[in-house]
Amino acid sequence: MSVSYLTNQILNGIVLGFSYALVGAGLSLLWGTLKMINLAHGDLYMMGAYFAWLAIRVGKIPIIPGIIIGVICAAALCLFIQISTVRPLVRQGDFGMSPYILTMGLSILLQNTALLVYGERYQNIPYYLDKVYKFFNGSVTISGQRLLIIVVSLVVILFLMIIIKRTKLGRAIRATAQDREFASMLGVNTKSVYTVTYVISGSLAAIAGIMLAPIYSVNPWMGTAVQTKGLACCVLGGLGSVEGAIVGGLIIGIAESLSVTFLSKEWKDVVAYLILIVMLWVKPSGIFGKRGAV
Amino acid sequence: MLKVKSINAFYGDIQILHNVSLEVGKGEIVTLLGSNGAGKTTTIKAICNLNPAKSGEILFLDKHIEKTPSYKFPHLGISLVPEGRHLFPDMSVKDNLLMGAYGQNDKSAINSALEEVYDIFPRLKERSSQQAGTLSGGEQQMCAIGRGLMIHPMLMILDEPSLGLAPVIVDKIFDALKLLQTRDNVTFLLIEQNAQLALECSNRAYVMENGSIVIEGKAEEMLSSKEVQKAYLGL
Numbered sequence: 001m002s003v004s005y006l007t008n009q010i011l012n013g014i015v016l017g018f019s020y021a022l023v024g025a026g027l028s029l030l031w032g033t034l035k036m037i038n039l040a041h042g043d044l045y046m047m048g049a050y051f052a053w054l055a056i057r058v059g060k061i062p063i064i065p066g067i068i069i070g071v072i073c074a075a076a077l078c079l080f081i082q083i084s085t086v087r088p089l090v091r092q093g094d095f096g097m098s099p100y101i102l103t104m105g106l107s108i109l110l111q112n113t114a115l116l117v118y119g120e121r122y123q124n125i126p127y128y129l130d131k132v133y134k135f136f137n138g139s140v141t142i143s144g145q146r147l148l149i150i151v152v153s154l155v156v157i158l159f160l161m162i163i164i165k166r167t168k169l170g171r172a173i174r175a176t177a178q179d180r181e182f183a184s185m186l187g188v189n190t191k192s193v194y195t196v197t198y199v200i201s202g203s204l205a206a207i208a209g210i211m212l213a214p215i216y217s218v219n220p221w222m223g224t225a226v227q228t229k230g231l232a233c234c235v236l237g238g239l240g241s242v243e244g245a246i247v248g249g250l251i252i253g254i255a256e257s258l259s260v261t262f263l264s265k266e267w268k269d270v271v272a273y274l275i276l277i278v279m280l281w282v283k284p285s286g287i288f289g290k291r292g293a294v
Numbered sequence: 295m296l297k298v299k300s301i302n303a304f305y306g307d308i309q310i311l312h313n314v315s316l317e318v319g320k321g322e323i324v325t326l327l328g329s330n331g332a333g334k335t336t337t338i339k340a341i342c343n344l345n346p347a348k349s350g351e352i353l354f355l356d357k358h359i360e361k362t363p364s365y366k367f368p369h370l371g372i373s374l375v376p377e378g379r380h381l382f383p384d385m386s387v388k389d390n391l392l393m394g395a396y397g398q399n400d401k402s403a404i405n406s407a408l409e410e411v412y413d414i415f416p417r418l419k420e421r422s423s424q425q426a427g428t429l430s431g432g433e434q435q436m437c438a439i440g441r442g443l444m445i446h447p448m449l450m451i452l453d454e455p456s457l458g459l460a461p462v463i464v465d466k467i468f469d470a471l472k473l474l475q476t477r478d479n480v481t482f483l484l485i486e487q488n489a490q491l492a493l494e495c496s497n498r499a500y501v502m503e504n505g506s507i508v509i510e511g512k513a514e515e516m517l518s519s520k521e522v523q524k525a526y527l528g529l
Contacts (some may be wrong), residue, residue: 168396175393182380186441187368187397227326284401 003141009261010254015146017211018153019208023230024237024245025160026204032091032240033197035176036099040081040106041205042227043114048074048206048224050114050211053123063128067210074206075199075294081106082198090194107227122217149211156207157246158201164242173197177240232276238286247287251275269277295320295481296344296449301350302335303340310336311347312506318449323475323482325362325492325513327526328502334520335377336453336486337502341483342367342374354449368397373442377453377485379434383427387418387437394444404444411440416472432463439467444473450474452482464488468495489526493517501526 023045030038038044052070055061062068083104088096129144166172175183176193184190209223216222230245233252237244252272259271283289296318303311309356311333318324339345341352343364352360354370367374371441373394395404412419415436421429435455442450444494451492452471456464471494472479486492493499493513501509501522509522516522 170383170393171389171393172396174385174389175396176382179380181344182376183393184365185367185374185376185384186342186393187365188393189365197437 002085002138006261007140009143009257011140011142012146013254013257013282014250015149015253016257017250018150018157019212019249020226020229020233020253021249022153022156022185022204022208022211022248023226024233025157025190025242027230028202028234028237028242028245029160030162030201031234032242033173034086034194036086037103037229037231038201038241039100039103041103041111041202041230042223042225043110044074044078044202044223045209045226046114046203046218046220046223047077047110048203048209049125050118050123052210052213053125053208053218056125057123063126065230067128070210071203071207074209075203076245078199078202078206079195081147081202082195084197087195089192090191105225110219111223118220120220122219124217125213127214128211129157145214149215152207156204160204160242163200169196182250217243229272232272236276236279236286239291240290244286245290295322295354295355296483297351297353298337298341299351299353300345301352302338302342302409303345303347305333305336305345306467310505311340312504314340314352314502314505314507315350316480316500316507316510317496318483319497321475321479322447322497323336323471323484323495325484325489325499326502326505327484327486327489327492327499327522329526331486332489332502333505334502335453336371336505338453338483338485342372366396368445368447371445372450373445373447373450374453375442375450375455377436377457379438381426381429381434381437384425386423387426388422390437391418391444396443398445407444407446414443414473415440418494432466432510434472435459435463435467439470443480446478447480448485449481454485454487456486456488460494464491471495489522490517 022199027038027041030036048070051073052067055069056063056066061081085102089102092212127145129148131144132141133144133147134141164173172183172188173194176188176190180190229252233248234245235250237248252275256272259267279286298314300313300315300317302309302313306401314337326337328334336345340347343362347360351358354372359370362370382393391408392404395407398404416432417438418436421433422446426434429437437457455467468491471482474484484492493516496513498511499513499516500507
């Protein structure tokens with residue numbers, strides 16, 4: 001096995017890792033603020049991919065506006081879901097099991113709606129950037145699409161971190177996550193903070209779906225595996241920590257890709273979940289684990 | 295400035311406050327004394343609409359505020375520094391202070407308020423990028439008070455600011471309150487268990503027992519009153 005082959009495999013792992021990171025960051029953000037696990041998160045990833053497919057393939061809209069339309073539609077869907085279903089739940093206060101039941105139902109609803117509307121045939125989106133880039137005299141090659149995934153993910157994650165750490169909205173999100181009652185006493189409209197958080201979280205999943213759609217085919221069930229993997233990355237990195245989800249995503253992505261190289265394709269999930277199990281033994285709160293803050 | 299007229303408050307079906315009336319005049323420091331479970335915090339929660347009173351009137355600057363939601367209190371000019379401080383533990387000291395000015399958009403006003411808070415509590419400036427949860431108890435209390443000062447409040451309500459703090463730190467905090475009263479004309483409604491200290495720096499005081507006000511009067515008179523001495527000052 002050559003060094004360049006290994007480098008390429010690690011690079012593939014990083015690409016995969018960034019897509020997990022985007023999905024996981026959304027899940028973690030949501031857990032950090034609303035203390036709920038969104039079991040329909042993977043389906044927002046799927047809906048994002050379908051919106052992009054609709055725009056680009058069916059609507060024949062050029063790629064960049066098509067992607068933007070996809071993200072906007074997904075964000076609008078999240079807004080609708082939040083206001084119609086999650087908000088009434090938040091109003092009840094301490095919600096126990098209900099978010100799991102709600103989001104599981106939403107997941108089934110979204111998958112079957114996609115099945116009814118778009119059919120069960122797998123759909124394809126052309127590569128957004130159909131070129132191959134070579135580095136180090138051709139020893140490392142990467143397709144433009146994969147490079148684009150890395151770049152877009154990095155930009156989106158950076159943007160997210162700036163929003164959370166540096167802006168007034170970010171302070172409101174963190175304050176609401178850490179002490180909702182007192183944040184509201186200071187004038188924060190915690191209801192809108194929850195809505196904004198849900199929309200950001202879902203849009204992150206949709207962006208991941210849109211970016212990965214050209215590599216994997218678009219189908220109603222594409223979100224299920226991503227959902228579980230994204231959650232695994234969150235738990236590995238520390239549920240509630242956005243940085244943790246990113247690190248967890250990269251670890252699992254690279255580990256999967258390496259296990260395909262050294263073992264076989266069938267082993268990748270085994271290795272990924274093995275890392276998770278070991279982590280739960282060693283440090284159940286995850287790498288960046290703390291009191292469930294953002 | 296603040297007038298509370300015979301409020302009755304409940305937790306569930308149990309009545310906690312019975313016809314509590316009190317008044318805080320402009321520029322005063324007024325202390326609410328009483329043992330644990332006397333209803334001091336409940337009174338404050340009723341005033342701030344966190345546990346609304348079932349009946350009675352609450353007026354701030356002669357306007358009814360019984361129905362004003364608690365998140366509008368900063369706009370009115372009322373700051374609450376709650377029991378247990380309620381800082382955001384994983385946010386930096388500076389971010390905590392900035393949260394105090396959440397409702398404001400004027401950046402230069404926010405920055406000058408921040409500088410003023412750092413002036414009063416220089417310790418907070420040293421620790422501005424540290425997470426609030428890692429501060430010592432006294433520093434946390436300073437941070438909580440500082441956060442309350444960010445809106446230049448007319449009235450500041452403090453719930454047990456001395457709880458669990460070393461006497462030296464408590465003195466520092468009370469010195470700061472007196473400075474704010476004399477220099478910036480801030481009005482204070484104070485809940486304290488440390489009756490001696492609270493009375494020494496207050497203008498007037500109320501003593502609560504079983505959800506009712508039992509004694510009210512000038513702080514200095516209370517300090518010399520046999521009744522208060524026996525019950526609260528341990529003399």
